[in-house]
Amino acid sequence: MIIVTGGAGFIGSNIVRALNERGRTDVLIVDDLGEGDKYKNLIGLRFVDYCHKDNFMKLIKESTLGQNITAIFHEGACSDTMQYDVNFMMRSNYEYSKELLRTCIAKQITFIYASSASVYGMGKNGFREEEACENALNPYAFSKLIFDRYARQFFAAAKSKIIGLRYFNVFGQQESHKGKMASIFYQMYRRMKLGGSPKLFKGTDGYGDGEQRRDFVYVKDVVKVNLWCLDNNLANGIYNCGTGHAHTYNEVAKAMIDAMNSKMKTTYCDFPDALIGKYQSFTEADMTKLSAAGYKEGFTKFNTAVAEYCKFLEDGGYYTLGK
Numbered sequence: 001m002i003i004v005t006g007g008a009g010f011i012g013s014n015i016v017r018a019l020n021e022r023g024r025t026d027v028l029i030v031d032d033l034g035e036g037d038k039y040k041n042l043i044g045l046r047f048v049d050y051c052h053k054d055n056f057m058k059l060i061k062e063s064t065l066g067q068n069i070t071a072i073f074h075e076g077a078c079s080d081t082m083q084y085d086v087n088f089m090m091r092s093n094y095e096y097s098k099e100l101l102r103t104c105i106a107k108q109i110t111f112i113y114a115s116s117a118s119v120y121g122m123g124k125n126g127f128r129e130e131e132a133c134e135n136a137l138n139p140y141a142f143s144k145l146i147f148d149r150y151a152r153q154f155f156a157a158a159k160s161k162i163i164g165l166r167y168f169n170v171f172g173q174q175e176s177h178k179g180k181m182a183s184i185f186y187q188m189y190r191r192m193k194l195g196g197s198p199k200l201f202k203g204t205d206g207y208g209d210g211e212q213r214r215d216f217v218y219v220k221d222v223v224k225v226n227l228w229c230l231d232n233n234l235a236n237g238i239y240n241c242g243t244g245h246a247h248t249y250n251e252v253a254k255a256m257i258d259a260m261n262s263k264m265k266t267t268y269c270d271f272p273d274a275l276i277g278k279y280q281s282f283t284e285a286d287m288t289k290l291s292a293a294g295y296k297e298g299f300t301k302f303n304t305a306v307a308e309y310c311k312f313l314e315d316g317g318y319y320t321l322g323k
Contacts, residue, residue, distance in 0.1 A: 003027070008042050117166050163234070243285065
């Protein structure tokens with residue numbers, strides 16, 4: 001059996017979908033569905049059971065998880081970069097992850113977990129999987145960084161696979177429940193459907209209006225990397241998961257306008273004071289390490305991914321069984 005924490009969430013539900021496409025339905029989904037629409041992400045998936053994250057942690061601590069577990073994809077976390085309750089963030093993202101890691105090491109279960117490119121801060125020293133490049137700017141990034149450093153203690157000695165993937169700016173199917181934390185692509189889609197033109201930040205940090213650059217990676221490519229890590233022998237460690245090529249927000253707006261056959265023009269708003277000093281104006285994954293490990297699968301062309309995502313949203317915005 002394979003366990004996917006955060007399996008009703010954005011990346012987690014896409015991992016489950018990809019496992020289903022391989023014929024795997026022996027999946028336990030762990031999550032907290034809350035009061036929103038996240039449950040809709042499960043309707044188009046096949047799995048053997050669902051478990052609330054608190055009940056799952058109880059099973060972990062009581063060592064009653066069961067047998068025949070081959071891998072855990074740990075995607076569950078609080079991903080709100082504007083959440084400044086550090087103790088809450090540490091409980092949700094750090095302590096929970098530690099318990100899972102210790103269990104996987106003890107039971108020799110493959111453990112593939114979600115880290116984040118936010119650990120690189122402003123990226124002044126580059127975006128390599130090295131301590132010299134790390135500088136968290138908010139509690140979310142800090143919780144991810146501290147767990148990466150905790151996991152590093154076990155990479156060499158562990159007899160099971162432990163892989164951390166530092167996701168860059170992921171966008172794509174099944175992210176609508178994320179609300180304000182959904183990608184710029186989803187935010188822009190919703191705005192355009194309501195008749196508003198694409199709106200971007202004015203220039204900051206020496207960048208022109210809308211010229212801030214991010215490494216936007218399609219969720220299907222992120223899933224492809226996760227499953228490749230499951231299938232292949234590679235050294236335990238932390239690997240970047242981006243495309244290695246940054247795009248401007250202006251390019252995002254143009255791709256969205258093209259994908260939606262719109263004639264709208266991009267507009268610009270003042271950069272928020274609350275984000276000054278806390279905003280990554282540039283990210284671009286250094287993919288050398290993952291490439292050296294043997295990953296040669298490539299990434300979906302930017303405009304192709306955007307068009308495919310927009311069509312998915314137009315078709316209802318959720319996976320359905322049989323399609």
